[in-house]
Amino acid sequence: MTKTTSPQALRHRWTNNLEVALVDVREEGPYSIAHPLFAVTVPVTEIEDKLPALVPRLGVPVVVYDDGEGYAERAVPRIESLGYTDVSILEGGLAGYARVGEIYRDVNVPSKAFGELVEAIQGTPSRPPREINQLLADEESDIVVLDARRFEEYNTMSIPRGRSCPGGELLYRVFDAAPSPDTTVIVHCAGRTRSLIGTQSLLNAGIPNKVVALRDGTIGWTLEDLKGGGLPPLETGKTGRVPPPSEEAIRRARKHATSWAEHVGVPIIQCLQLLEFLAVHAANERTLYLLDVRDPSEYAEGHPDRFQSAPGGQLVQATDEWIGVRGSRAVLYDTDGVRARMTASWLLQLGWDVYVFDHEAALPKLPASTHMRPSYTSPPGESGIAVDELKQLLDNKGVTVVDLARSPAYRKGRIPGAWHTSGPELARDLASIEGDDLLVLTSPDGVIAQANVEDARKAGAHRTVQYLVGGTAAWTKASLPLESGADNARWLSSPIDVYKRPYEGTGNDREAMEGYIEWEHQLVAQLANDGVANFHVVRDTRTKA
Structure with missing residues (x-):
């Protein structure tokens, strides 16, 4: 019988800083709706590809759960086959945990909740979009705008006069970006967390400049404009970056750090x-x-x-x-x-x-002996198919291709005619495909496809199942064409594998953006009610000592 762990025992490990990995084996969509604070998301069909990097020690306690779908029972033998020795199922699943602990929505929740706690304790300064826009409209104003997100997010949309300077680079690059102590530094992201942490990082470091965050980031900017705020639209396609710092700037930054x-x-x-x-x-x-x-x-x-x-x-x-x-x-x-x-x-x-x-x-x-990361070894009897062979079979219409990529990657580019499946529901989805053609699984690099051949065979005993060696990347490398877009996409089930973040990209729903900001404001109270975080915000008392 599979070992179980009670929600109380799990929480005891968290509050006492004892090692444990809590793994939600559903897809990211359901995970983003409800999960415990320190749960990580690894869908059951992606265990072999994703879990080893997240959980690199074989003896660590690994607790898996779902919300009654039956994925956890399927996940345990797959995790154990990687060499993990202490694998259990969370008693009662998500519903059982909800009876003793807080359930959170969205993703990356510990960091977002911590950002809200930092603002509440430190009083991190921020200014509303309308006020920031008035400052930016004055071309003579001594201001630098540092976008603390990844460059790709900045490139998608950003506020006027902004340059890319990801959060970990802020202190490292700020002294060349704002060489005068009289320059006001505005830090922002798409929502709140990276704005608050980035701003507070520079304040903690004690740089001489005035530093403020754009309140609620590009979401706040967009919502203000939708309310008739008259703000200029967010800019797209910008490539401005704060360059690597000079040696003198590094020396100054190191002293502060x-x-x-x-x-x-x-x-x-x-x-x-x-x-x-x-x-x-x-x-x-x-x-x-x-x-x-x-x-x-x-x-x-x-x-x-x-x-x-x-x-x-x-x-x-x-x-x-x-x-x-x-x-x-x-x-x-x-x-x-x-x-x-x-x-x-x-x-x-x-x-x-x-x-x-x-x-x-x-x-x-x-030394080589220090390397303990688990690795996936394909079960005996699995067989792969090469790109050229698959291409010939497709030309002769004697094969069905099923893609296990995340849905955004599938939309962006897929082997012509490929179906998309919801990973954890692979067996259910494959049963809906008529005929007895050869079934070939693919995924971005082929790893996830290879790891799920056995499940696919169990789902369709009348079919021969193989995987594409090297996955869709190998198909692309061979200069073969891809389909893209949604018009000719083939969904075996509704794609729930990716949570649509209301703070990334453009064209986000107004209600979703407003709901996200409201949710972030409530996180401090939820943390307090939960009582397992062990967060501690350090105040700057150096000048008082």
Whole structure:
């Protein structure tokens, strides 16, 4: 019989900083409607692809749940096949947890709730869109606007005079972006969290400039205009970036970052301690994450072995997308002594056990024995099909292709004629396909397709099932055409795999945007009622000491 964990036992681990991973094995749509605070989302059909990075230690307690769909029972053997040794199902599922703890909507909730707590305690300054627009309309005003989102989000839509400067880069780049202490710095994102955390980061660091957030971000800007506020429309396609800083700017930023990190209590470690952490992880005693918080372009140019790219601003904004084990340990890396310190200062306040590797120390060569990340090995008997063979079969109309990509990726580009399935409901969806043609599964890189061949075979015993080796990426690499758009999309079921965020992209529903802002304002009260967060906002008392 499958082991179970009670909601009370789970909450006990959270409040006592004991390691545990709570995994919601539904799709992101249902997850975004209701989930416990520290749950991470890994749909049952994506376990082999997504779980190892989120939960990199085999002995960590892994608790899975659904809302009565039966996915949790299917997830347990798949997780155990990866080598995890302590897997259980949450007693009563989501409904059982709701009887003892708070249920949250949306995604990246811990970070968003923490951002609201920071504003409530620190009084983070913000100004409404109309007031910000009046300042920006004066071309002589000494103002810089720093967009703290990812560059891709900034490029999609941004306010006038804004330049891209993701949150983890703010202190690192601000002294060249605003060289005069008389310059007012306006920080914003699409909603609230990155605006508040970014603004408070610069205030915590003690830069001499006046710093304010655009209240409610681009959502606030859009809603104000819809109310007849007369604001200029958001701009699209902008490419302005705050450039990498000068050596003098880095030196100044490091001085401010060091002072604040010491005040918060950020520990700086050297080679020996890193090796000790790795040895403990390898001994299956404590989970360790190694995270490079620099800009992704710097990471791509070169990075330390075993370190994942986790840009600092996004890591604070969406910690659950990199760290799936609450109570675990993380080591952050940069090359400047600024970004890792500032990122760590927030993660510590968020309740994580986090360390910064000294940027002046040489990283040790990591022994192979320290690498414990679980990996997927395909079951015997699975078989793949090459792109050229699939193309020939499609030409002869002797094959049905089913795509397990997330629905936005499917809409953007798919193998002509491919159907889209809801991953966790693969068996149900495949049963609706008539005929007995060869069935070929595909996914962006083929990993998820390969991992689900066995389930597909069980669903349609009369069919031969294979997967496309290399997935849709291999099809594209062979210069074969893709379909795109919604007009000729083929849905085996309604796509509920992705939550439509009301703060990303353009054309968002007004009611959804208003509801999102109202929800964020209520998070502090919900946190207080829940009582498991272990957040602590550090006040700046340095000048009083």
